[in-house]
Amino acid sequence: xxxxxxxxxxxxxxxxxxLALAATAAxxxxxxxxxxxxxxxxxxxxxxxxxxxxVGAAFAVKQINAQGxxxxxxxxxxxxxxxxxxxxxxxxxxxxSDQGVAFILSVxxxxxxxxxxxxxxxxKTPHMTPSNSGDTLTTQIDNPNFWQTGPLGSTQxxxxxxxxxxxxxxxxxxxxxxxxxxxLINRFFKAGLEKAGIQVVAEEVVPRGAxxxxxxxxxIRAANPEALFMAxxxxxxxxxxxxxYRQLGLKTPVLGNYNLSVPQYTAVAKxxxxxxxxxxxxxxxxxxxxxxxxxxxxxxxxxxxxxxxYGYDGVxxxxxxxxxxxxxxxxxxxxxxxxxxxxxGVMGSVGATYHFRDGKRTGFDPNGMVVRVYEGDRQGxxxxxxxK
Numbered sequence: 001x002x003x004x005x006x007x008x009x010x011x012x013x014x015x016x017x018x019l020a021l022a023a024t025a026a027x028x029x030x031x032x033x034x035x036x037x038x039x040x041x042x043x044x045x046x047x048x049x050x051x052x053x054x055v056g057a058a059f060a061v062k063q064i065n066a067q068g069x070x071x072x073x074x075x076x077x078x079x080x081x082x083x084x085x086x087x088x089x090x091x092x093x094x095x096x097s098d099q100g101v102a103f104i105l106s107v108x109x110x111x112x113x114x115x116x117x118x119x120x121x122x123x124k125t126p127h128m129t130p131s132n133s134g135d136t137l138t139t140q141i142d143n144p145n146f147w148q149t150g151p152l153g154s155t156q157x158x159x160x161x162x163x164x165x166x167x168x169x170x171x172x173x174x175x176x177x178x179x180x181x182x183x184l185i186n187r188f189f190k191a192g193l194e195k196a197g198i199q200v201v202a203e204e205v206v207p208r209g210a211x212x213x214x215x216x217x218x219x220i221r222a223a224n225p226e227a228l229f230m231a232x233x234x235x236x237x238x239x240x241x242x243x244x245y246r247q248l249g250l251k252t253p254v255l256g257n258y259n260l261s262v263p264q265y266t267a268v269a270k271x272x273x274x275x276x277x278x279x280x281x282x283x284x285x286x287x288x289x290x291x292x293x294x295x296x297x298x299x300x301x302x303x304x305x306x307x308x309x310y311g312y313d314g315v316x317x318x319x320x321x322x323x324x325x326x327x328x329x330x331x332x333x334x335x336x337x338x339x340x341x342x343x344x345g346v347m348g349s350v351g352a353t354y355h356f357r358d359g360k361r362t363g364f365d366p367n368g369m370v371v372r373v374y375e376g377d378r379q380g381x382x383x384x385x386x387x388k
Contacts, residue, residue, distance in 0.1 A: 033076040034069070034328055036061070036318060037096030037104040039116060044084030046109045048264065049307060053107045053131045054079070056304065056311030059296060060319075070319050071326070082108050086115035093119035093127075101125065102328035103318045107311065110134035117141045126321075126333050130314025131307065133258070138361045145334055149317065149354055150310060151281050151364040154188065155387075156258045159369035160279045161192045163384040164227060164255060173202035173225035173252075175216060175241055177232035185257055186231040193229075201225050206237045213237070217244040220252075230256045235268060242272040253277070263305045266377045273374040280372050281347045281364070282306035283382050292346040305379075306347070313345035317354060317363075349385045 038057055041050040061077045064070060078099060080092035089112035096104050097119060104120060106113040106129045113129050114137065120127035121143040129137065131150040138148050164172070172193060176186040186203075193200055202223035204216035220228060228245075232238050238259065245254065253275075260278035282305065283289055292312060296304040320343065322328060325336040340363065341355040348354075352368030367386035372379055 033074050034071060034322065035076045035078055035099065035101040036315065037093075037099070037101035038077060038079045038107060039082050039089055039092045039096070039104065039112075040079060040107040041084040041109065041112070042081040044082075044109075046084045046107075046112075049131070049262070050107045052305070052307035053311040053314075056308030056313075057105060057107070057130070057315045058311075059299070059308065060312045060315035062299075063295070064315070064319055070322055071328070075315075075319070082112050082116075084109045084112055086111045089113065089116040090119050092116065093125075094123075097123040097125045102322060102330070102333060103128070105130060105311075105314050105318070107131060110137060113137060114140060117143045117146050120145050124330050124334070126318075126330060126337060128314060128318065128337075130317075131310035144338075144361075145330075147337060147356060147361045147363060149314060149363045151369055152362060153185070153258075155364070155366055155369055156279050157185070157188045157192055158387050159384070160229075160255055160257065160371060161189075161196060162387050163277065163279075163371045164193075164198065164229075165196055166384060167227070167253070169198055169227045169253075171199050171201045171223075171225050172227045172229060173204070173220045173223055174200055174229050174231055175204045175206065175213075175220065176230070177234040177237040178205050178207045179232070179234055182232040182234060185233065189229050189231050189257075206232065206240060208234060208237065210237060210240060213240040213244040214248065217241065217248055217250070221248055221250055225252055227253045227255055230254060230260065233257070233259045235259075235262075235264065238265075239269045239272070242269050242276070246272055261306055261372075261379070263379065266379070270377050274376050276374045277371050277383060278374070278379075280306060280370055280379075281368060282309055283349055283370050283372075285382065286346075286348075286350045288344055289346045309346045313347050313354075316345065317343060349382070 040054045041047050061075045065074045082089035082092050093116040103126045128147045133150045133153045135152050176182040202220045206213045256278035258279050261280040321337040325332040343354040348368030349370050352365035354363040356363050370382045371384035373383050
């Protein structure tokens with residue numbers, strides 16, 4: 001054997017030993033922690049919503065670990081970025097499943113979350129979206145390993161319509177943008193209004209990229225509605241609508257969809273929000289919510305809002321299921337999650353609970369949404385609760 005061969009043999013032996021030790025260490029780390037995976041969107045279209053949800057999830061993990069962990073072990077949060085793309089989301093779900101996570105949280109767009117389900121169905125990995133509101137997430141794929149705890153879009157709309165009925169509005173206007181989601185929400189609003197016997201006297205669209213919404217708002221003013229529903233989801237176009245509303249001196253009550261609950265509006269629509277009502281799932285006056293706000297504020301020095309709450313509740317519910325299962329065994333965790341009932345989180349109205357009764361996999365309380373009002377540029381008090 002040459003000197004080179006002997007040296008190569010020694011190097012390969014050392015390399016093999018190093019890889020073996022690394023693999024052993026990785027296995028040891030996995031055995032000494034409870035791994036939870038999270039698929040989020042850090043650069044794509046869902047980023048403004050996904051990032052705060054992910055922050056809330058990470059805060060929950062930090063809080064649990066500080067209190068001794070889960071099943072006597074620390075939680076390890078493994079995070080993947082799917083860029084809001086379905087193909088990347090499926091790859092991320094596969095990677096997390098291969099890493100032995102006990103649960104996967106999806107914090108991304110509906111199509112991406114849908115595609116990730118194809119993997120968790122195959123691998124039987126428990127999987128949840130704590131914030132997504134798509135009505136079809138638990139119906140298009142029959143995946144017993146998947147749950148949804150974000151409020152359904154249909155519930156959000158129904159709550160705002162219930163508020164409109166309580167005000168006895170008879171003639172209203174609709175305004176939206178030309179995005180696919182904005183158009184879809186507008187159709188839901190229109191169908192709900194007509195079913196409730198409320199007449200739509202004007203219906204306007206502000207196209208993406210417009211530099212003013214005054215022509216549309218002038219037509220709405222001419223129709224003289226008793227209330228104005230904002231169905232759009234594009235922030236720049238919504239700001240144009242609010243600006244035109246103020247500039248034209250309209251006094252018609254404005255009812256905003258869930259998009260207006262995102263706190264970025266307090267900055268980008270400063271001075272335009274006072275009196276606008278919007279549907280939300282976050283009530284700062286609720287005891288559990290108040291405690292969450294206080295602990296988050298104390299730990300980070302920042303003020304949390306609804307999106308952080310979704311991520312926080314998601315991790316806390318996963319931890320609760322694993323604790324009740326007494327194990328990270330996927331089947332046991334799946335059974336424990338499906339058995340969840342009466343779980344009180346920081347999201348939802350006072351008295352609202354999460355539950356998956358009768359085999360359902362959508363867990364947000366149908367009467368858990370609230371309608372809040374902007375007071376100045378701050379998200380203020382609750383003015384309506386639930387579907388009645």
